[in-house]
Amino acid sequence: MPDLGKYAFAVLGSYLATAFLIAALVGLTLWQSARTKRALAEVEARQGTSDG
């Protein structure tokens, strides 16, 4: 770990805030993708249609 001196809060805060925002974006994207895939598969199975 490099010595960040008196700027540790600014530097670590920036990295933590970025990690949190990117994790939230990736998590939300994966969750929405899985939910939509599941719902579409259910409806396609019910109607006997598939778009590949």
Place this chain on the structure above:
Amino acid sequence: MSIWEYANPKKFMALSTRALPWAVGLTVVLLAVGLVWGFFFTPDDYKQGSTVKIIYLHVPAAMMAINVWIMMLVTSLVWIVRRHHVSALAAKAAAPVGLTFTLIALLTGALWGQPMWGTWWAWDPRLTSFLILTLFYFGYMALWAAIEDPDTAADLTSILCLVGSVFALLSRYAVNFWNQGLHQGASLSLDRQENVSNVFWLPLLVCIAGFALLFVTMVLLRTQTEIRARRLKALLARERVA
């Protein structure tokens, strides 16, 4: 073979499914290499001390926040002119990614600005136009959510995107237009004299590539979700009619 073939949802789904594993792998590698290199293996700046390490987050995020809006502008224009649904859905899919980059740029900018300028925020031309761009991102997403008919939503959000592009361009060029404010000029420039030092520049380039690929990955995945959601809506409508 024409680029417009990928406006066909089936072709887009097939191509993006093949591209996604590569995009994910490259994103992880580039972000890991760039950030580890920048954080652990670059020296402190003689003026800014260790806060220079924020450059590896702030500059790529700010660049991408503006570039994502420009991508949304291009896909919105494609929608307006050629009525390709995939292009409108790609713009919709890109907005939350652009907003995330905008928030990262604002937060890291405030955290960097406080020790360097003595303030978290200043009504500087670049910062102010960037804040307005953030509000445009929120407005764009809210407009998509507020309108039931997807074609009307695509039309209206495309117009909003055209208007917001003024602020995307101002965010990038405000420093050149107005010679005032706290924010310095571009960190990366075609003019080598203006660039940051090589020791910071190379890992910064890797981080920029990583952020760009993160955007590509997220947009491919989110556009796939939007296409599936559109098909789901159509199937449910058919079910209700039958």
